[in-house]
Amino acid sequence: MWLNRDVISILDFNKEELLDLFSKAKLIESLKENNLKNLKGKILTTAFFEPSTRTRLSFQAAMLKLGGSTLDLGEPSISSLAKGENISDTIRMLDYYSDIIVIRHKLEGVSRYAAEICEHPVINAGEGTKEHPTQTMIDLYEVWKTFKSLENLTYAIIGDIKHARTISSLILSFSIFKPRKVYLVSPLELRAKEKIRSFMEFNGILYEELTTFSEVLEEADVFYVTRIQKERFSDPYEYEKVKGSYIITLEHIKRMKEGAIILHPLPRVDELSPKVDSSKNAAYFSQARGGLYLRMALLRAILTGE
């Protein structure tokens, strides 16, 4: 099911495969002592053409915990890419050294192309504005652990719906696990792109676009919070005006359902006040920790089939 698979888009996987992966991750998470060192001698290479320390470290940690080794392409500005080597040649070279390659790039289609030219499996660790399949697996894993199911839940997705690839990728997954309803909460300027809206309509995903989350606080099961960046606004004044509306505080938490959870792909800026961290609803640290196990399960499944 998983052996030698590429991970390019969440849409490359079905319900059965994802649930299987979550069970594997949970098993690894439940083992107190990690005796899964069966990736000895295997090399994972991270090639982050766009920097992201957390995601890179998470993959490297997962590989090391499984007994494997890691290589890193290094900063694009100081590697051979800066000297004008093209992406294709770089990727081919990495394929010779590695057993699995993890790629992040701001251009779209890079990982699909890499998978085409590489002999070894390729994992997309974030690409363009649309795809971030392993983050979505991590998000779904946390939701699955909490609710024991991924169907029929109500999501409030808050932040930069237009540009955040974590959001877009999560929305893609709603065609696999149907939610009850999805609220997309963002400033007008950062609403979902036409492509995403037509995707939801085509897949019969019930959604509603809002500019504040106040009216859905009592209703949502999952609050998916992301960062809103100042640079995304054409008018900085507009940013100053709206930024306060997308911050979750303890006051909001009081109105949430008993079992509701707050997720965040991290890093956060100020959209989640640190006071929220200790509340029962805050699941974003658990989500980040689960991310390590999920990525371990994924690497192990791809490299050994187990």
Place this chain on the structure above:
Amino acid sequence: MSEKELRVTKIENGTVIDHIPAGRALDVIRILGITGKENYTVAILMNVESKKLGKKDLIKIENRVLEPREAQLISLVAPDATLNVISNFEVKEKYKLEPPETIEGLIRCPNELCITNKQDEPILPKLKVVKGSKIVLECIYCGAILTSEEITRFIL
């Protein structure tokens, strides 16, 4: 071709492209790169009555045989077209165009952020042909969509 459809004289040698959806003849002309400055005769018939399509367009080109590349591109804007190779006023060969499964290196991806639009990369754009009531192309790499109407703007 029935006599009724023959509004212009028969051609001696060349190609007749029949059963083009009404309104798409000019897209076919664009694909063929015909500007009107060529030294061969081109007849374009638009909105001709057709049993099969209701209305259709039709193009006759004297002294020109289509290349496979051109036939492939035409099949995307006119998936039901038939190609007649004319020799000595006779139909020497006749075949129906069939849109390919994928189209490689002929049309570029409409997404400016796509790897296939990056210069200096040895990568050919590859689009999947999604067949429906109208053809839609989908970039194999980034998933961008190109509608049938937009196709001629992205020919390489």
